[in-house]
Amino acid sequence: MKKLFLYIVSLFILVGCSDEIPEHERPVQSKRAILAYLIANNNLDTDIMNNVVWMYESLAQSQDSCSLAIYYKPSSSNAYINEAQILTFFTDGHGQINGQPVLEGSNITTGNVVEQALKYTAVPGIATDTEVMQANLQAMADIIPAESYGLIFGSHATSWMPAEENPFISTKSFGQDGSAYNSINIPEFADVLEASFPGNLDFVLFDACMMQTAEVCYELRNATHYCIASVMETPTVGFPYHRILSELYQDEIDFNQICTDVISFNKEMGLWGTYAVVDCTQMDAFANAVREQIDQHASALENLSLHSIQQYGVKNGSTDFSYFSFDVADFIKQLNEGELPVLFQQTLDQTVLAKSCITNSHSYPYGSILTDESKYCGIGMYIPDAVLDTRWNDYYRSAISWYQTVWSE
Template sequence: MKKILLYIVSTLILVACSDEIPEHHQPVRAKRAVLAYMVANNNLDGLIMQNIQWMYESLSTAKDNCTLVIYYKPSESNQYMKTAEILEFTTDGYGRINGQTILSGSSLTSENVILQAVHHQASIGIATDPFIMAENLRMMQDIAQAESYGLILGSHASGWLPSPNAISTFSFGWDGVESNTIDIPELATTLEQSFPENNLDFTLFDACMMGTAEVFYELRNATHYCIASVMETPAAGFPYNRFFTGLYESDIDYAKVCNETVQ
């Protein structure tokens, strides 16, 4: 009996001293998270808010864990947000987002989508300022740690044409009445610095005239793929409810994304 008791105690001591971390305690890193940087402090605010609802609608159909993190800079007239915030949505693949029942039917409204988000304080300042953008992208990656990322950039843009404030000859974004923008070379540098592991799989420009060779050349070291239009895009934005979950696939069918967009 004493021998048996001694064996049990010895076994317990060996288990307690083990330096192995139980599997359920090890952090899980997603294969890809999607980030959206939406500069809506302009006349597109209501339409970009609708885009968020479409992303949510598509995310609700995911059959796996998927995380969407959104930086949103609203206009003063926005009914649901008063300042720039980072919104987090995570689906468990079993009918819940952020631990809550998925919104559907008449409950699927922009107001309810924003209420269901996990809210994080964003870095305050001009959304198109390189330092502010880099800081927010860093925080977004801290929230959604993943092996790789996809990035959606939504706002006004002038591509390789003069920007609205006539300071730049190529720009993205429009923050406020002064039309603050970021030059494409500055944007490229900001993305390179924000994703130092070179793990930005794609950048989708939900903005006008960003699908030019000049823009893509500047971004050659910042992202692996670009999804953009060489012409003006509809103010309503991309139809995210048609293809959004496809952006989480290991091998994204970019042709399908484009086909769903131009239908």
């Protein structure tokens, strides 16, 4: 009943607060629409606002009709948006966005981009609340009906780790709406996507830290086809949407090109990075392959040195995410005396479709984490009890499906 109420309220809000384009004036929409769910009520607001400008730049250069809807939850200091809103852009591929000539050159400013957007007041509430998130995703899909969707999620994140706040380290799973505890855990996040886009969600792109893990992708296996993300903490500047957004509208996305373009941008900026694309529909087969290796080498696990395996967590001051995620292929190699079994390699190749990385970056402390490209397979996973934190380990065993399938015995 509460979900129905929220949805009805959202329709009244959206109808009452929009500058609607008449139906006959709307451009013909492409088969795939892109929705962005950006939770910027935190210290990333300036960077995420700049990402919106980059998205606009890509649309302005597009020669195809494209549709983009952005849920944006700003911080109190945002000078352009003072409440959660849905910003929509329709480009006709002939130099117009929302029926107006595209902004060019020095006119592409944050203020002008926000002004040209068609605006809808979003369903109010904490952006990571499951019912609020689902209502706003549904609202965006209603504004931009399409055959399929691609979703971009931007905010803070910490992969599978449960959302909790303490004086030493705050974990967020996905999202931070004000308080670090205003986050959504990954199993609940996957449920929202499954309910919102049954069978028509082509990809999820996480512009957020640490999300390309087996635990996350396994939870998403029934929610989306592809996951584009990084296994490491990501630079605050975000993805270079002015270079990659147009590719995300293509019927056949060139995932290798996207990973290459992001890494090239990060190199130009003197940053670090690991980016990969996982086929989430292959995660059941991937989980079985990992479990088979663990079963075959159960005795070797007792003497396995975690320090010998490529890990992706960073200790930065009082914040320490060390050993939250290990490279899956490097882990399997360690169990097989340095060799990756042929059958496992085949399954890995079917699961991780594209990857690219920067090694030996001078960006401290993140650049020193990955020094050998051969140790990066594109996806990480936790090894139970690698971190001596009973809260993490208890949650991992009780809530994460990957554990139940791969590690439970």
